[in-house]
Amino acid sequence: MRSGWMVLALSALLAAVASATPPNTRQRIQSFRSLPNWSGLWQQVGVTPDATGETVESAEELRAGFLAHPPYNPEWEARARELQGATADQVVGHTTCTWGVPMVMVQSPLMFEALVTPEETAMIFSGREIRHIYTDGRGHLSRDRLFPTHWGDSIGHWEGQVLVIETIAVDSPTIFEWDSAGGQLVGLFSDQVHYRERITRVEKDLLQDELTIIDPVSLTRPWTLTRQYHRVVNPYIDRMIHEDCEGRDRNPVVNGKITLQQPE
Amino acid sequence: MTTKSALAVRVVPLLVLFALADSALAHHSFALFDFKSERELEGTVKEFQWNNPHCFIQLLVAGGGGTQEWSIEMTSPLHLLQNGWGPRLVKAGDALVVTIHPIRDGGHAGSYVRARTRDGAPIDPPPPPGKRPAVPPGGGR
Numbered sequence: 001m002r003s004g005w006m007v008l009a010l011s012a013l014l015a016a017v018a019s020a021t022p023p024n025t026r027q028r029i030q031s032f033r034s035l036p037n038w039s040g041l042w043q044q045v046g047v048t049p050d051a052t053g054e055t056v057e058s059a060e061e062l063r064a065g066f067l068a069h070p071p072y073n074p075e076w077e078a079r080a081r082e083l084q085g086a087t088a089d090q091v092v093g094h095t096t097c098t099w100g101v102p103m104v105m106v107q108s109p110l111m112f113e114a115l116v117t118p119e120e121t122a123m124i125f126s127g128r129e130i131r132h133i134y135t136d137g138r139g140h141l142s143r144d145r146l147f148p149t150h151w152g153d154s155i156g157h158w159e160g161q162v163l164v165i166e167t168i169a170v171d172s173p174t175i176f177e178w179d180s181a182g183g184q185l186v187g188l189f190s191d192q193v194h195y196r197e198r199i200t201r202v203e204k205d206l207l208q209d210e211l212t213i214i215d216p217v218s219l220t221r222p223w224t225l226t227r228q229y230h231r232v233v234n235p236y237i238d239r240m241i242h243e244d245c246e247g248r249d250r251n252p253v254v255n256g257k258i259t260l261q262q263p264e
Numbered sequence: 265m266t267t268k269s270a271l272a273v274r275v276v277p278l279l280v281l282f283a284l285a286d287s288a289l290a291h292h293s294f295a296l297f298d299f300k301s302e303r304e305l306e307g308t309v310k311e312f313q314w315n316n317p318h319c320f321i322q323l324l325v326a327g328g329g330g331t332q333e334w335s336i337e338m339t340s341p342l343h344l345l346q347n348g349w350g351p352r353l354v355k356a357g358d359a360l361v362v363t364i365h366p367i368r369d370g371g372h373a374g375s376y377v378r379a380r381t382r383d384g385a386p387i388d389p390p391p392p393p394g395k396r397p398a399v400p401p402g403g404g405r
Binding site for chain 1: 295296311313315316317318320322333335337339340341342343345346347348367371372373389392393394398399
């Protein structure tokens with residue numbers, strides 16, 4: 001009798017697993033065919049490092065591409081300026097191992113792969129950050145189950161060859177900077193902020209993300225940033241290489257400043 | 265505190281943009297180095313530390329006060345591989361002349377700029393071929 005129940009329970013479990021796994025139906029195969037092929041390695045245009053870790057692109061080029069200021073309302077403009085002043089010293093002592101959304105798309109040296117399936121597009125970054133963008137029609141997590149993470153909760157849909165993404169519940173992204181010589185602009189948004197992206201391939205080897213930051217509390221209007229990612233076509237590298245901060249990190253933060261630890 | 269109220273009290277700081285002149289891309293600021301100055305070190309490699317998050321060349325440099333060990337910080341293995349480097353491009357015992365951006369505190373450390381052998385041959389592999397796309401005007405609208 002007992003073994004009968006076990007067989008029944010096992011059968012139910014197998015049925016549940018089977019129902020959660022999309023079968024390779026003709027419809028699913030057709031869906032695959034309609035999706036773009038974004039295979040390969042991608043890297044953001046404008047933050048391509050050379051062997052020294054510096055950008056290959058010129059400072060003028062980067063300034064022209066990146067400098068801008070969020071359209072704050074007066075209250076949040078003041079808050080942003082206050083934070084900018086407060087972080088002017090702190091950033092020197094900050095390390096970043098997790099970029100999160102939207103920084104991983106806006107300004108990150110991490111390479112990524114984009115794995116496109118009918119149910120989900122996964123963006124896998126060299127720092128082992130992964131964005132899961134569900135395109136199977138599910139909604140966001142319900143409010144009573146939602147909590148902020150570095151990557152938030154992303155759902156999307158396809159408009160032709162354009163992946164449209166809505167992301168909510170993004171935890172405070174890690175603040176980092178590369179040099180304080182030219183100053184930096186700090187963006188500060190409310191807990192109401194959410195992100196809308198339109199990712200498409202604008203050229204054979206060029207993806208583009210139009211990322212709109214929507215925050216009715218801090219911004220007078222939605223604010224859109226455009227970023228591009230070029231396919232890594234490079235004889236020196238043909239696969240994803242692991243990056244992390246779990247290795248031999250010799251740059252501890254001491255008294256709020258980055259230091260360099262000499263070998264013992 | 266409910267999830268909703270926890271969300272409501274949170275403020276989301278985000279560093280959106282940076283002035284990138286003299287910048288280095290890494291998991292931390294390179295402001296500890298003086299990017300406006302360069303110094304040449306001639307020495308012998310003690311160890312090439314090929315590891316995340318950043319690689320280091322440990323260089324033994326003979327000076328007036330005896331031999332000193334210098335730590336020369338590079339970027340991550342991924343970005344070095346991308347530029348033709350590998351974990352065995354430099355090895356213990358190699359005699360090198362290394363140019364660095366020195367650390368600001370005056371210690372025996374710096375950020376890697378370039379290196380050559382004592383007979384003048386550069387050790388940096390040639391940059392990968394191919395045209396890089398221009399940075400799009402995407403500052404915000």
